[in-house]
Amino acid sequence: MSTKSLDSLRPTETLDIENGLTLVPRVMLNLTIFPSETASVTKPIDEWQLKRALIDFLKTSFHVPITVPEEDLHIKRFKDLKKRKRVDPVAGGTIFIRDLGFLNNKNEDDLEVLDKKFLDWKSSLVEKMDGIELNLEGVRFRLGVAIPATDDFQGMKKDWEDFYAFGNRGYSRGESGRQxxxxxxLRGAPSRWLAEPRVSSKPSMLVTHTIFSTFGKIRNLNVAEDNDLGDKADEDDGDIVSGLHCKVVVQFERYRDFYNALKVLCGRSLQKVDH
Structure with a gap:
C-alpha cells in the first residue's frame, strides 16, 4: 500500500495490510450510565435491558437506522452501588458501530469533503445520544457518551500542534528545524497476529516491521509482550489476558508517514483474516 493510496483512503474504507491483517472502519463510543436526578438505585442495572434500550434507540431515532448487534455493545456494572454517591455512575461500557455503508458516497471524490461529512455525522451522533434518558422497568437512567481520545484524530492533532508550538520539544526535521x-x-494487538506462523506465538520483529512498513519508512521499531495490559485489567474483565497481547512502538522517518498512519489507525479495528 503506497503513501499516495493512504492519502486517498475514504473514512469508511477498509485497508488491507500485510500478514492477513485488515483495518476495518468503525465508530467507537465510550458510554457512562448514571441514575437520573430523581432516581434512587439500590440494585444492579439490568445489562440486557440496557443493551436492548440502546439498540432500539439507534434503530428508531435517526433518519437512517443504525444497526448494532448485541455483541458490539459492551456494558459493565460498577460494584458497591450502596457506597456510591448519588452523582456517581452505575455502569460503563463501549459501543462499536461497524455498519457504515449508508455513509458511502460514490459520487464524491474530494477526500476533505468526505472526511468533514463523516466527522459531522459522528459529532451529531454523539450529540444526540449524550444525555438521553432510558427507562428500565420504571427506573430512569441518563446516558453519557464520548469519543475516546485514541479515536479522535483531530483532537490528537490539535494537542500535538499546541505542544510543539511552545519551546524546543520533539524531534527536529529538515533544515527548517520544524518539530x-x-x-x-499501539497496545492490545494479539501477539499471535504479529508472530511468525508455525514458528512461535510471540510477536516477531520481522513480521511487525513488514506490517508497519505499509504506512511508510520506519526509523525505529520495538515490539514486545504487553504484560502490563493484563495486569492492569480488572479481575472480572475477561477481555485481556496477561501475555497474550503485545505493545508496538514505531517511529517513522517522515512526519507525513506518521500522520497518515495515525489517521488510518484512528477509527478502525485491526482484524485478522485466517486462511
Missing part, C-alpha cells in the same frame, strides 16, 4: 511527532504506540 513534529513521529512515533505511534
Amino acid at each position: 513534529q511527532p513521529d512515533t505511534i504506540v
Whole structure:
C-alpha cells in the first residue's frame, strides 16, 4: 500500500495490510450510565435491558437506522452501588458501530469533503445520544457518551500542534528545524497476529516491521509482550489476558508517514483474516 493510496483512503474504507491483517472502519463510543436526578438505585442495572434500550434507540431515532448487534455493545456494572454517591455512575461500557455503508458516497471524490461529512455525522451522533434518558422497568437512567481520545484524530492533532508550538520539544526535521511527532504506540494487538506462523506465538520483529512498513519508512521499531495490559485489567474483565497481547512502538522517518498512519489507525479495528 503506497503513501499516495493512504492519502486517498475514504473514512469508511477498509485497508488491507500485510500478514492477513485488515483495518476495518468503525465508530467507537465510550458510554457512562448514571441514575437520573430523581432516581434512587439500590440494585444492579439490568445489562440486557440496557443493551436492548440502546439498540432500539439507534434503530428508531435517526433518519437512517443504525444497526448494532448485541455483541458490539459492551456494558459493565460498577460494584458497591450502596457506597456510591448519588452523582456517581452505575455502569460503563463501549459501543462499536461497524455498519457504515449508508455513509458511502460514490459520487464524491474530494477526500476533505468526505472526511468533514463523516466527522459531522459522528459529532451529531454523539450529540444526540449524550444525555438521553432510558427507562428500565420504571427506573430512569441518563446516558453519557464520548469519543475516546485514541479515536479522535483531530483532537490528537490539535494537542500535538499546541505542544510543539511552545519551546524546543520533539524531534527536529529538515533544515527548517520544524518539530513534529513521529512515533505511534499501539497496545492490545494479539501477539499471535504479529508472530511468525508455525514458528512461535510471540510477536516477531520481522513480521511487525513488514506490517508497519505499509504506512511508510520506519526509523525505529520495538515490539514486545504487553504484560502490563493484563495486569492492569480488572479481575472480572475477561477481555485481556496477561501475555497474550503485545505493545508496538514505531517511529517513522517522515512526519507525513506518521500522520497518515495515525489517521488510518484512528477509527478502525485491526482484524485478522485466517486462511
